[in-house]
């Protein structure tokens with residue numbers, strides 16, 4: 070007991086000491102000697118941490134490719150892909166595709182037993198797309214939700230791949246890029262996705278999450294066919310990326 074008491078007392082003493090010196094004398098000081106019982110009602114007096122100003126990050130390129138992009142030597146993502154460079158900085162993608170939007174597709178818990186008990190981590194799946202032919206999906210894991218999403222964001226930027234949009238619909242036969250150029254099929258895990266070109270004005274015939282991903286990629290009109298457990302977003306997003314990669318396979 071005696072140990073507990075000393076432990077409990079010290080933070081209070083520290084608070085009392087620091088209180089008079091704090092910025093702007095706080096009005097509720099006389100309530101403090103009431104001891105640990107008086108805790109509940111004094112939430113309003115608790116010193117507030119000053120709100121952090123949103124820092125506008127200036128991108129400093131660290132790789133050769135990054136420097137080339139920053140200096141204006143390389144001006145498009147297509148160029149990077151044609152030359153087969155590897156992107157290691159998300160800043161490159163952010164600069165060349167400024168209209169890229171990110172969307173959190175899925176979040177989840179990872180739990181495992183360790184000798185010390187259970188460990189819990191978070192995972193997040195984020196998609197990045199500009200609704201005009203570029204899509205990337207990234208996975209991030211961390212003990213904190215926010216960091217997991219940040220990591221996933223970064224990974225999604227790095228994984229951005231081009232999608233060959235077109236119009237493969239015999240009902241439409243236009244040359245505009247509103248659908249896929251032909252039927253494509255992709256598989257990952259148990260999930261199989263098939264995307265069929267549709268005529269203009271059809272919209273996306275797909276389940277909610279797949280529809281979001283197709284929209285981010287820039288596909289506007291298409292039918293989809295799925296089988297397997299599409300609730301597993303990790304597999305579903307991979308299968309969809311496999312589909313979209315196939316748009317380059319022919320023609």
Ligand SMILES: [Zn+2]
Pocket residue numbers: 236237238241242243244245247268269
């Ligand atoms: Zn068309």
